[in-house]
Amino acid sequence: MAAAAHPVGKALLHPAAKPVLFAICLLPFAWLFYAAAANQLGANPAEALVRSTGDWTLRFLCIVLAVTPLRVITKTPALARFRRMLGLFVYFYVVVHLLSYSWFDMEFNVGDIIKDIIKRPFILVGFSAFVLLTPLAATSFNRAIKAMGAKRWQLLHKLVYAVAGFGILHFFWMRAGKNNFAEVFVYAAILATLLGWRVVQFVKKKRALPSPDKRSQLLNT
Ligand code: HEM
Numbered sequence: 535m536a537a538a539a540h541p542v543g544k545a546l547l548h549p550a551a552k553p554v555l556f557a558i559c560l561l562p563f564a565w566l567f568y569a570a571a572a573n574q575l576g577a578n579p580a581e582a583l584v585r586s587t588g589d590w591t592l593r594f595l596c597i598v599l600a601v602t603p604l605r606v607i608t609k610t611p612a613l614a615r616f617r618r619m620l621g622l623f624v625y626f627y628v629v630v631h632l633l634s635y636s637w638f639d640m641e642f643n644v645g646d647i648i649k650d651i652i653k654r655p656f657i658l659v660g661f662s663a664f665v666l667l668t669p670l671a672a673t674s675f676n677r678a679i680k681a682m683g684a685k686r687w688q689l690l691h692k693l694v695y696a697v698a699g700f701g702i703l704h705f706f707w708m709r710a711g712k713n714n715f716a717e718v719f720v721y722a723a724i725l726a727t728l729l730g731w732r733v734v735q736f737v738k739k740k741r742a743l744p745s746p747d748k749r750s751q752l753l754n755t
Pocket residue numbers: 581584585586587588589591592628631632635639651657660661662663664667697701702704705708
């Protein structure tokens with residue numbers, strides 16, 4: 535069935551769909567901003583801010599990686615319209631996470647931040663995930679995609695596998711001190727499923743292609 539005729543597909547193509555999703559994606563930030571201003575973040579507001587922005591980074595990573603499997607499985611091509619925005623929200627929340635840490639934990643002392651990143655492996659891993667996310671966010675615009683060419687852009691965006699791995703390792707390492715891994719395993723399972731689905735699709739596509747020998751036979755007939 536064509537996307538436009540499908541009621542869900544139709545709603546997703548509505549001009550208001552993107553602004554509505556944008557507003558929804560900003561809700562966690564708005565809530566945190568309000569809670570911080572209204573002193574509702576508990577006994578340790580700095581820790582609550584760093585932790586919840588870390589959680590939201592990971593949640594948005596799961597959400598953006600779910601778009602393509604959902605689009606393919608539910609045959610809803612209109613979902614693709616939201617991928618870039620959701621990807622940029624991963625970056626938005628990691629920047630807020632980094633800023634919260636730099637401000638509330640380190641008082642914006644660049645020297646101390648660098649020393650901490652080098653000294654604490656879990657921060658180094660989180661920072662590496664942030665560094666790898668930066669080129670993905672920077673090349674998410676049409677002009678960058680055009681300038682790079684679709685093939686190279688797709689290759690660069692494979693970095694998301696490393697981002698997911700580092701994000702989970704960062705979370706795992708942080709929780710190791712408390713021996714509290716339940717949430718880490720839930721996120722790891724979700725990310726492994728979403729990325730595993732892509733690997734399966736890739737292998738299926740490769741298998742469906744005729745071998746080079748068969749291809750040349752076909753060309754010669
Ligand atoms: C893609 C990148 C990142 C992801 C997905 C991520 C995710 C997370 C998560 C899920 C938590 C734990 C929240 C909880 O306990 O509920 C966390 C905590 C934390 N992250 Fe990140 N993070 C990332 C990057 C960074 C960066 C760049 C820094 C700083 C340079 C950083 C510093 C911290 C700190 C200081 C904590 C809290 C540790 C504590 O309270 O003991 N993270 N992060």
